[in-house]
Amino acid sequence: MPGARTSAHPIFTVQPREPLDERRVEHLSALAAEVRRLNEATVHTALPEEELTELTAQVRALTDRLDAARRAFPPVSGDGYTTPGEGMLQQIASPVTGELNPIAPPCRIEFLEDGSVRTEFTLNFLYEGPPGLAHGGVSAMVLDQLLGLAANNNGTPGLTASLELRYRRPTPLGQRLTAEARIDRIEGRKAYAVGRILNAEGKVTIEATAMFVMPMLG
Numbered sequence: 001m002p003g004a005r006t007s008a009h010p011i012f013t014v015q016p017r018e019p020l021d022e023r024r025v026e027h028l029s030a031l032a033a034e035v036r037r038l039n040e041a042t043v044h045t046a047l048p049e050e051e052l053t054e055l056t057a058q059v060r061a062l063t064d065r066l067d068a069a070r071r072a073f074p075p076v077s078g079d080g081y082t083t084p085g086e087g088m089l090q091q092i093a094s095p096v097t098g099e100l101n102p103i104a105p106p107c108r109i110e111f112l113e114d115g116s117v118r119t120e121f122t123l124n125f126l127y128e129g130p131p132g133l134a135h136g137g138v139s140a141m142v143l144d145q146l147l148g149l150a151a152n153n154n155g156t157p158g159l160t161a162s163l164e165l166r167y168r169r170p171t172p173l174g175q176r177l178t179a180e181a182r183i184d185r186i187e188g189r190k191a192y193a194v195g196r197i198l199n200a201e202g203k204v205t206i207e208a209t210a211m212f213v214m215p216m217l218g
């Protein structure tokens with residue numbers, strides 16, 4: 001694969017990932033944004049069956065066309081995941097932050113001067129758990145990623161060894177949510193992170209703590 005790179009960080013050296021330039025990322029992001037709309041429209045549509053049959057054939061044809069030029073693994077942008085903090089912004093197919101991933105809300109991450117990370121995002125009915133409310137597992141995924149990014153941004157990346165959540169209030173769909181995370185402390189290979197999700201009124205809906213462990217090498 002020409003131009004393919006592996007991550008500079010040993011724990012993330014899994015498969016060679018092709019780096020994309022900005023222009024290609026823009027085009028793929030635009031495609032993913034439309035597929036995201038398609039996903040949501042699929043859940044909400046009240047079209048009659050005849051039209052659904054026709055649309056299914058059209059979507060199948062589009063997917064076949066995309067799949068004809070399939071990469072073995074999703075690409076990255078720029079330098080991939082080699083740079084703490086900024087590097088993870090470039091994990092463009094992440095299910096949480098990836099602009100190229102239609103199942104990602106997507107959460108756009110801000111890396112703040114004090115080392116914490118933050119995102120504002122909205123969950124629609126694709127992420128429903130209890131009627132009208134966000135699925136707890138989806139919120140957990142967002143928090144896992146965000147706390148992991150805080151660890152990475154701190155220069156102490158690792159795999160999630162534990163993630164504990166306290167669901168204080170229902171997390172609503174269709175309104176702006178804020179999630180934030182920071183490193184609490186480091187003990188050897190273990191990075192302890194804390195985070196939370198807040199609703200549009202600034203009330204905490206979920207609190208999270210997590211521990212990330214840098215695996216032993218070799």
Ligand SMILES: CCCCCCCCCC(=O)SCCNC(=O)CCNC(=O)[C@H](O)C(C)(C)COP(=O)(O)OP(=O)(O)OC[C@H]1O[C@@H](n2cnc3c(N)ncnc32)[C@H](O)[C@@H]1OP(=O)(O)O
Nearest residue numbers: 081088144145148149152157159160161162213214215216
């Ligand atoms: C680039 C950054 C990316 C940021 C965004 C990514 C966010 C998404 C994050 C994920 O989704 S990661 C995927 C979910 N997690 C995993 O699949 C991890 C699976 N587990 C493992 O691979 C290993 O168990 C692990 C690397 C976590 C630890 O294995 P090790 O063999 O390196 O640990 P070891 O057993 O030597 O223990 C090291 C220390 O951690 C402690 N420890 C390990 N696992 C623990 C655990 N589960 N709970 C509590 N403590 C734990 C252990 O007691 C010990 O403490 P002490 O040093 O004080 O003795």
